[in-house]
Structure formats: structure tokens, C-alpha cells
Amino acid sequence: MEPAxxxxxxxxxxxxxxxxxxxxxxxxxxxxxxxxDGRPDRWLVSVxxxxxxxxxxxxxxxxxxxxxxxxxxxxxxxxxxxxAAVLRGALVCSGDVELLFAIQRIFPGPPRERRLQHGVxxxx
Amino acid sequence: MTENQVKILEGNTxxxxxxxxxxxASRTDPTGLFSFDTxxxxxxxxxxxxxxxxxxxVDDLQxxxxxxxxxxxxxxxxxxxxxxxxxxxxxxNGFHEELTILNHxxxxxxxxxxxxxxxxxxxxxxVKDALKKKGAYATRLEHGRLVLSYRRxxxxxxxxxxxxxxxxxxxxxxxxxxELGPHGSWSxxxxxxxxxxxxxxxxxxxxxxxxxxxxxxxxxxxxxxRWLDQAPRLECDWxxxxxxxxxxxxxxxxxRFSPISAGRHSLPAAGLPxxxxxxxxxxxxxxxxALPFAPELAATTLRELGLRQGTRVDDFRDExxxxxxxxxxxxxxxxxxxxxxxxxxGCADATPLFVVLLDEYERWTGDIRLVxxxxxxxxxxxRWIDEYADLQGNGYVAYQRRNEETGLENxxxxxxxxxxxxRDGTLPGFPRxxxxxxxxxxxxxxxxxxxxxxxxxxxxxxxxxERQAADLKRRFNRDFWVEEGEYFAIALxxxxxxxxxxxxxxxxxxxxxxxxxxxxxxxxxxxxxxxxFSGWGVRTLAVGDGRYNPIGYHVGTIWPFDNSFIAxxxxxxxxxxxxxxxxxxxxxxxxxFDGRLPEAFGGYPRSMTKYPVQYPTACSPQAxxxxxxxxxxxxxxxxxxxxxxxxVDPALPGTIGRLExxxxxxxxxxxxxFARGRxxxxxxxxxx
Numbered sequence: 001m002e003p004a005x006x007x008x009x010x011x012x013x014x015x016x017x018x019x020x021x022x023x024x025x026x027x028x029x030x031x032x033x034x035x036x037d038g039r040p041d042r043w044l045v046s047v048x049x050x051x052x053x054x055x056x057x058x059x060x061x062x063x064x065x066x067x068x069x070x071x072x073x074x075x076x077x078x079x080x081x082x083x084a085a086v087l088r089g090a091l092v093c094s095g096d097v098e099l100l101f102a103i104q105r106i107f108p109g110p111p112r113e114r115r116l117q118h119g120v121x122x123x124x
Numbered sequence: 125m126t127e128n129q130v131k132i133l134e135g136n137t138x139x140x141x142x143x144x145x146x147x148x149a150s151r152t153d154p155t156g157l158f159s160f161d162t163x164x165x166x167x168x169x170x171x172x173x174x175x176x177x178x179x180x181x182v183d184d185l186q187x188x189x190x191x192x193x194x195x196x197x198x199x200x201x202x203x204x205x206x207x208x209x210x211x212x213x214x215x216x217n218g219f220h221e222e223l224t225i226l227n228h229x230x231x232x233x234x235x236x237x238x239x240x241x242x243x244x245x246x247x248x249x250x251v252k253d254a255l256k257k258k259g260a261y262a263t264r265l266e267h268g269r270l271v272l273s274y275r276r277x278x279x280x281x282x283x284x285x286x287x288x289x290x291x292x293x294x295x296x297x298x299x300x301x302x303e304l305g306p307h308g309s310w311s312x313x314x315x316x317x318x319x320x321x322x323x324x325x326x327x328x329x330x331x332x333x334x335x336x337x338x339x340x341x342x343x344x345x346x347x348x349x350r351w352l353d354q355a356p357r358l359e360c361d362w363x364x365x366x367x368x369x370x371x372x373x374x375x376x377x378x379x380r381f382s383p384i385s386a387g388r389h390s391l392p393a394a395g396l397p398x399x400x401x402x403x404x405x406x407x408x409x410x411x412x413x414a415l416p417f418a419p420e421l422a423a424t425t426l427r428e429l430g431l432r433q434g435t436r437v438d439d440f441r442d443e444x445x446x447x448x449x450x451x452x453x454x455x456x457x458x459x460x461x462x463x464x465x466x467x468x469x470g471c472a473d474a475t476p477l478f479v480v481l482l483d484e485y486e487r488w489t490g491d492i493r494l495v496x497x498x499x500x501x502x503x504x505x506x507r508w509i510d511e512y513a514d515l516q517g518n519g520y521v522a523y524q525r526r527n528e529e530t531g532l533e534n535x536x537x538x539x540x541x542x543x544x545x546x547r548d549g550t551l552p553g554f555p556r557x558x559x560x561x562x563x564x565x566x567x568x569x570x571x572x573x574x575x576x577x578x579x580x581x582x583x584x585x586x587x588x589x590e591r592q593a594a595d596l597k598r599r600f601n602r603d604f605w606v607e608e609g610e611y612f613a614i615a616l617x618x619x620x621x622x623x624x625x626x627x628x629x630x631x632x633x634x635x636x637x638x639x640x641x642x643x644x645x646x647x648x649x650x651x652x653x654x655x656x657f658s659g660w661g662v663r664t665l666a667v668g669d670g671r672y673n674p675i676g677y678h679v680g681t682i683w684p685f686d687n688s689f690i691a692x693x694x695x696x697x698x699x700x701x702x703x704x705x706x707x708x709x710x711x712x713x714x715x716x717f718d719g720r721l722p723e724a725f726g727g728y729p730r731s732m733t734k735y736p737v738q739y740p741t742a743c744s745p746q747a748x749x750x751x752x753x754x755x756x757x758x759x760x761x762x763x764x765x766x767x768x769x770x771x772v773d774p775a776l777p778g779t780i781g782r783l784e785x786x787x788x789x790x791x792x793x794x795x796x797x798f799a800r801g802r803x804x805x806x807x808x809x810x811x812x
Contacts, residue, residue, distance in 0.1 A: 021500060022435060078436070084466040087459035089278035101431050109436030109443070 007034060007069070010076035011045060011054040022105045024050040030099055031061035034069040041069070047103070063099035067091040078108035129155065131397050134188045134215045134344060135381055136160060136454075137318070138397040143179040145192040145211040145221075146170060149244070154251050157219060157283075157316060158397070161455035163251065164218065164283045164318040167242035170211070172196045172225070172235055177209055187378035188344050189214040207233070216344075218283070218318040224311035227304040237300040239314070245274035245281050247455035248398065249463055259456075263295040270298065279459055281320060288313035351377045355417050356788045358757075361781030364715040365753075371719030372753045375745040376414060380421075383452075389424040392751075395723070395743030402452045402467070404429055404474030405537060406747050408481050413688060413751030415488050416758050416788055422485040423494055429478060430501035434469050434508075439526040442470035442535075446508030448478045450532070463530055470532040472513060472523040472561050475505045476568035483571030486578070487765045490791030495579040503580075506572050506589070509565050515555035516618060519599065521565045522557035536561060537686075538629075538664065542671055543678035544615055547624045549670020552617035559612050560629045562600050563636030569593035570637065601640045610646035612639075626650060626666035628683075631690025634697050644697040651690065652702050659730025660709045661687040667727075674727035674737075681724040681739050684710050685748035688755035695759045700775035701803050707756040708777035708805040714753060721749040761785060761797045768792060774799030 026047045033040035042058040071090055074080035082104035085091035093100045131140050137159040141147050149156045149166035157165035170177060177194040184190050194209040208226040213219055227233055244257070259276025270293050273282035285298065289312035292299045302310050351373070358369045380390035381400055392414070393399060394406035407429065411422040434447035441464045442450075450471035457463040464470075479502050486495050495502075515522040525531035534543055536558045544558060545551050569589045576586035604612045606624050613622035614629050630647050633639050639647055650656060655666040661682040665672050671679040687710050694703035713736040714721050723746040726737035761783070762773030770792050776783055780801040787794040 024500060025497070081438075081441075081461065081466055084459055084461050087279075087454055087466065089280055089459075098431065105435040107436075109438045110440065112437065112439060 006073040006076050008043070008054065011052065019050040020052060020106060021050060023047050023052070023102060026050070026099070026102050028063065028096070028099055029061040030103055031058070031064045032072065033064060033066040034072050035066065036069040040066065061095065063093065063095040065091060065093050065100060075107050078110045082107060130182055130190055132188055132190050132213065132215050133378065133397050133400065136400040137215055137218070138400065139213065139215055139219055140397060143182055144177050144194055145213065158248065159218070159318045160320055161248045161401070161453050162281055163246045164243060164281065165241065165316055166244045166246070167240055169240040171238045172207070172209065174236070186345065186348065187374070218316040221314040222311060223314060224309060225304065226309045227307060230306045232303060232305045235302045235304060237302060238297060240297040241270060241272070241285055242296060243272045243283050247457045249455060249457045265293045268293070276456065279456060284317045284319065286315050348377050357786040359784040359786065362779065364719070365711060365780060368711060368714045368719035368753050372750050375720060375750040376418070379745065379747045379750060383428050391424040391428055392421055392747045395746040398743050402428065402449070404448045404450050404471050405477065408474055408477045409685065410747040410751040412481055412484060413748065413755040415484060416763055417754050419485065419489050419789060422481055423491065426478070426482055426485065426494065426498060430498050432467055433501050433504060440464050441466070441468055442526050442531050444469070444508060444512040446475065446504035447512065448474040448505060450474065464527055470525055470527070470535050472521055472535040473537065473564055475508050476564035478505050479568035479572050480564065483575055486575070488790045492579050495575055499580050502572060502575065506568060509568065516557055516616065518620060519596070520557040520616060521561040522555035524555035538678040540677045544623060545625055545671045547669050552615060552623050555618055556615050558615040558629065559604050560632040562596065562604070563633045563638040566593050566596050566600070566638040567636040569596070597638050600638055601643060605643070611650045612647070625669045626655065628656065628662045628664050628686050628690060631662060631686070631693045634693025635689050637696060639697070648694060648697070648699050648702055652705070658682060658727055660713045660725070660736050661706060662690050663727040675739060677724070680727040682727055683724045684721040684752035688752040691756055691759040695762065703759050704775045704777045704803040705805045707760050708779060710756060711753060720745055721752055723749055757785060761799055763788070763797060765790060770795050772797040775803050776801040777803050777805040779805060
């Protein structure tokens with residue numbers, strides 16, 4: 001598997017969509033620096049009112065998000081929460097932080113291990 | 125030492141110290157310098173020649189600034205006042221302390237001045253629950269500064285302490301050797317700076333999260349002045365109301381909180397100092413209360429909650445698509461997912477209330493742009509009601525936590541363990557469909573329909589929402605009505621049975637408009653009966669019900685915020701005199717607390733105690749208690765936006781006399797409201 005496959009695959013899957021409603025208000029560039037063996041692999045995700053394009057390149061962006069590649073792959077699988085990772089310092093966000101809040105909405109939810117058993121009967 | 129604690133704050137940075145300005149926190153003692161839910165200083169003790177000091181007085185200059193006047197020694201017999209010590213402290217990015225020592229003697233003195241410093245970097249949750257730390261501490265002396273730090277994997281927090289005057293540094297503090305001439309003085313500036321650092325975050329790449337956490341607040345004194353200037357002016361014959369009004373405005377200023385993403389805009393946090401963070405319910409209800417006074421709070425609340433609206437199904441966080449958050453936290457336990465507050469969504473009322481606030485905000489301000497901007501969020505919130513909240517499968521909003529370890533059991537405003545009970549005191553199982561949630565859902569649908577026509581160009585959906593609302597109202601008035609008592613049950617249990625205690629929630633139902641007009645008079649009679657109305661306000665639970673306790677948190681105490689919404693509900697159904705009685709009771713109680721209403725006070729009958737008995741809580745002021753007098757002013761004056769105009773229809777307690785509220789902001793620009801007190805509310809003479 002080529003590096004960043006999970007990450008790029010995630011965005012490429014979004015790409016063909018005409019419009020991602022959760023990003024409908026966003027027109028910005030977010031650069032993801034995927035760090036592996038200490039070296040960043042740079043990806044520029046451009047959002048234009050919900051339409052997404054992904055290019056493997058560096059350059060200026062409105063918001064830069066930097067973390068280990070492994071963490072990004074977990075984010076794309078829903079195994080990691082972006083905001084907790086920011087608080088932990090595992091994901092470092094520079095620039096317009098609001099963009100990170102916006103873009104993290106498109107990551108999937110965690111795999112559900114168990115279903116809630118509905119209905120706890122009253123004690124009387 | 126709780127009695128003598130001094131608290132100052134700015135945003136979510138605050139200092140809690142003793143009356144000398146000292147901090148000596150233990151693992152569980154809640155003093156210290158806190159920022160982003162982390163303690164950045166747990167020891168800060170001043171000694172002079174090895175002696176602790178004694179406070180003479182403390183001046184609370186502003187909510188962000190205080191001054192301690194001290195003398196050396198802790199002698200119990202007399203104070204040797206040859207020296208005065210002044211510590212003036214203001215909160216910003218950490219805190220700044222100006223330490224001044226005055227020699228009143230005509231002889232020179234040699235002083236060994238020592239400040240002990242240390243930090244445990246506890247998470248607020250750890251302070252509450254006394255948990256053990258998992259990371260490593262380090263202390264360094266560098267470039268004349270003392271740096272205390274803590275690291276756990278990539279999580280890193282540090283505190284840097286420096287002085288403007290030369291000193292000797294060691295790992296446990298700062299020492300000054302000073303010779304002070306006759307009548308001489310000496311002073312130094314001490315800076316305690318907090319830092320939130322992530323992996324590889326050197327700050328060189330422009331504004332980062334850490335950098336934004338370091339933002340220096342703008343001129344705080346001028347900011348407060350401008351805030352007070354922009355609020356409507358109140359003139360009144362009854363002096364205590366003026367005091368309460370001013371107190372509310374200043375406290376609301378202190379409670380403003382700017383989330384990192386909001387730039388310079390702010391929204392109301394829940395309570396000071398422990399709840400200086402975004403809470404869905406508290407921020408929304410306080411914004412509603414403050415709408416006629418500071419409508420910009422509502423705009424920020426809506427934007428920031430919208431930005432953090434749930435998008436996935438996450439059992440740990442009790443998150444669903446469309447759900448509005450309950451609480452956001454920034455500390456270590458949240459960072460390592462040992463607590464779900466990143467953010468936590470376990471709250472069943474904030475989502476419908478989000479739509480209610482959006483509509484009410486537009487009615488006051490005419491800001492249709494924000495309504496258009498938040499269309500997607502409002503639609504998702506309304507969809508949540510139908511698709512995710514119907515846990516009993518009967519078309520009612522209900523809650524049951526999916527995070528059974530650290531999630532919340534009761535996801536309504538009465539969130540303590542025993543708040544929802546049958547008349548006989550037994551507790552229902554889960555899911556629980558509490559009654560006020562149905563009222564909020566009804567109101568959200570009705571208001572959502574108005575917005576769909578006005579701003580979203582979707583009359584078909586508006587009609588469908590209205591049909592749903594009408595159906596909900598019809599079913600609710602049948603299923604929740606307790607026939608023998610003539611009031612609404614507090615909830616339906618999982619078997620569809622009425623949880624039949626008599627509670628203040630009936631007032632919220634009036635506010636929402638879900639009550640059949642034919643039933644309103646009976647409901648009002650219950651609210652104003654001796655079982656619920658104490659003379660000061662409406663109790664959370666009625667006297668005579670199984671769990672009633674006049675000092676039980678949600679089972680007998682009186683909550684000023686609750687009463688402000690009850691008064692609004694009474695007005696909505698035309699019960700003006702009753703609304704005035706509730707307003708009079710709560711505002712008269714405020715006088716006993718110097719204008720700062722507590723979160724709750726005892727449910728004892730007014731005729732018995734003559735004064736309201738405060739319920740002890742850790743946070744004061746509380747945002748929605750601060751907002752209560754504001755909403756009560758609105759209800760007494762009968763302020764109601766109608767089209768482009770503000771309708772004024774006062775029903776004022778006779779005890780208030782003349783009342784003028786000038787320059788009320790809104791879509792009408794600024795208007796004035798005048799009233800004269802005519803409603804007999806029979807305030808008993810406190811001397812008899």
C-alpha cells in the first residue's frame with residue numbers, strides 16, 4: 001500500500017461528490033502535513049463551498065494541520081477524535097482554527113462495538 | 125478556607141486564593157491558577173523573614189483584578205504595623221502581580237522576601253475526583269526564569285515565573301534580599317505565564333492553537349465600560365432593583381467567554397469560576413434571558429454551538445447528527461479520552477432550544493442573515509428531534525445515556541440523580557421523556573416553521589412542521605395530564621406511565637406554548653399554590669411529594685432562572701398578575717444577596733424564614749441566575765417584538781413604583797419602555 005493511502009482514499013472518495021453539505025459554508029485551503037519518519041508528506045485540500053479537491057503539494061494555506069500519518073489514518077477510519085487529539089498535542093493546528101472545527105465534521109464516527117439495550121424498566 | 129476565597133478571572137483563566145493572596149492547593153483543594161481546565165499554579169506563598177502574612181483588607185477592584193493589603197506575621201494578639209505589604213493581582217495570560225512593601229519605621233530594615241512556587245498541573249476533573257497523574261514533571265531555571273512543566277506523551281503544559289527585580293531562583297521559588305531605608309518602599313512585578321504546547325509547536329508557523337491561547341485580552345477596563353454603556357439604562361423608584369440590574373450586567377460581562385474559534389466575539393459561559401466553558405443549555409438560556417439587553421451574545425452562542433453540532437453517532441460522547449453539545453472541556457482527561465468532553469453531547473434540551481433561540485433572536489434583531497447562515501444547522505437540529513430523540517418509540521423526546529461510565533444520567537436541566545421521581549418518591553427507569561422537552565420540541569417546530577417561510581423559502585416543510593407540532597400538542601395534553609391533580613406529569617417512563625410528581629416544569633410548558641388554553645388556568649393555579657409557590661418563588665418540587673426537601677438540589681429548592689422562564693410562561697398565557705408576583709418574589713430575594721442571585725435557595729415558606737436561605741454551590745455568579753433579573757424585567761414590562769416594533773405592555777408589582785428602561789436595542793434601533801407599578805403582590809413587612 002502506498003503511503004497515505006487511507007488518508008488520500010478518504011478525501012478522494014469525497015472528491016467526486018458535487019457538494020459536501022457539512023462544508024457548504026467553507027471556502028478555504030487546509031494543508032495536511034502527514035509526518036512519517038520525521039518527514040512531512042504535504043497534501044493540500046481545497047474546499048470551495050463544499051466541493052473538495054485534493055493535491056499532493058505544499059504551499060500556503062489558511063490552516064495547517066500536522067500529525068503522524070498513523071494518526072491521520074485513524075482519523076479517517078473514525079478511530080480517533082480530532083479535537084481530543086488537538087488538546088493532547090498529537091495534532092497541531094496552525095492558522096484559522098475554526099477551519100479545523102469545520103473540516104473534522106466529515107470524519108466518520110467511531111466503529112460501534114455494542115448496541116445499547118433500550119429500555120430499563122421502572123423499579124415499581 | 126472556602127469562606128475567605130478570593131476569585132478573579134478573565135475568560136477561562138482564573139485565580140482562586142485565600143484572603144492573603146496565597147495559594148496552597150492540595151490534590152483536592154480547589155485553589156490555584158487555572159486556565160483551559162488545567163491548574164497552572166498550586167503553590168504561591170509569600171513570606172517575609174520567614175513569616176506568613178495577615179490580611180487587613182481585600183479590594184475587589186474588578187472581576188479580573190484584586191488588591192490585598194497585608195502586614196507581616198500571623199500574631200493573634202496584635203499586628204506590628206511597621207511594614208505594609210500590597211499585592212495587586214490581575215488575570216490575563218496567567219497573572220501579573222505587583223508586590224509592594226512599605227517601611228513605616230524611621231530605621232532601615234533588611235528583608236528576606238520569599239515566594240514559594242509549585243504546580244501539580246491537575247485537570248479540573250482531577251481536582252473534583254482526586255485522581256492520580258500519569259505524566260512526568262520537570263522544573264528548570266532558564267534566562268532568569270523559573271519554568272515548571274508537565275508532559276504526558278505529546279500533552280505538554282508549562283508555567284513560567286519571572287520577576288522585574290533581581291532575585292535568586294531555585295526550583296521551589298524566588299528569593300529577594302532587600303534593604304529598605306527609613307520610610308522607603310520597594311516593589312517588583314511578578315509574571316506567571318501559562319503555556320499550552322503541542323508536539324512540534326514552536327509557534328513559528330503563525331497563529332496556532334497555543335498562540336491563540338496566549339492571546340492577551342484587550343484593555344479589560346475599557347471593555348467593561350463599553351459593555352455597560354451599550355446596555356439599556358434603568359431608572360426606578362425602588363433602589364434595590366437598580367443595584368440588582370447593575371450587578372447582573374457586570375456579572376454577565378465577567379461570564380463572557382470567547383471560544384478559540386470565535387475571535388473577539390463572546391458568549392455566556394455557565395458559571396464562575398468552575399464552569400467557564402461552553403455549555404449548550406446554559407449558554408442558550410442565558411442568551412435568551414439577555415436578548416433585550418445584549419443580543420450579540422445570542423449570535424455568538426448560535427454560531428459557536430452550530431460549528432460544534434454533532435455529525436456522527438459516537439456512543440462515548442453521546443453524540444448524534446444534529447445534536448447540540450452539552451459541555452466542552454480542554455484538560456488532560458478530555459485530551460486522553462478519559463472523559464468525553466471533546467465535546468460531550470449528553471443533553472436532550474439544547475437541540476430544540478437552539479432553534480428556539482435562533483427564532484427569538486431574529487424576532488428581536490431582524491438579523492435574517494444569521495438565520496440563512498444557520499439553515500443547515502437548524503434543519504439538522506429539527507431532524508434530531510424526530511430521528512434520534514424518540515427513544516421510547518412513541519413520538520416523544522427522551523434521553524438515555526450510551527456512555528454508561530462517564531456520561532450523564534439525567535440529560536435535562538434537573539440533572540441530579542433523584543430529580544425525576546413519581547409522587548411516592550420512587551424513581552423511573554430509562555429512557556425518560558421529561559415534559560419540558562416536549563414543550564421545547566413543540567416550540568422548536570412552530571418557530572422552525574416560521575423561519576422556513578421567512579428565510580429558507582420552504583413553505584411545504586413549514587406546513588409539515590406545523591402539522592407535527594399540532595399533533596405533538598394534542599397527544600401531549602392527553603398523555604402527560606394528571607387528571608386527579610390537574611397538572612402535567614414531570615415525565616413519561618419507559619412503559620408510557622406518567623411520572624406523576626408536581627413540579628416547576630409546568631411553568632416551562634406554559635413558556636413553550638404546548639399547554640391547551642383550556643388547561644392553562646388549572647396549571648397556573650398549581651404553580652401559584654402553597655405547595656409550589658413559597659412567597660419568594662416557585663419550588664422545583666411541590667411540598668407533599670415523596671422526595672420534597674426544601675434544601676434538596678432539584679427537589680424543593682427555588683431556582684431564580686427557572687422562575688424567570690415560569691414568569692415568561694405566565695405572561696404568554698395572559699396571567700400578568702401572577703407573573704408580576706413571581707418577579708416580585710425573586711427580585712426581593714435578590715436584595716438579600718446584594719443583587720447577585722444564587723443558583724438556588726431554600727424552598728422554605730417565606731412566612732417562616734423571612735429571608736431566602738442560600739443553597740451552597742461552588743459557582744457564583746451562575747450565568748442563568750445572572751440572567752434571571754433581565755428576563756424578569758422583560759416579563760414585567762411585557763416587552764414583545766411585533767413585526768418591526770417593540771410592544772410594551774407592563775404589569776409591574778406595586779412595590780416597584782416607577783420603572784423606565786431606556787434605549788432597548790433591537791430591529792427598531794433603540795426604544796424606551798415606561799411603567800408604573802399597579803399589581804398588588806403583597807410583600808410582607810420584614811419587621812412583622
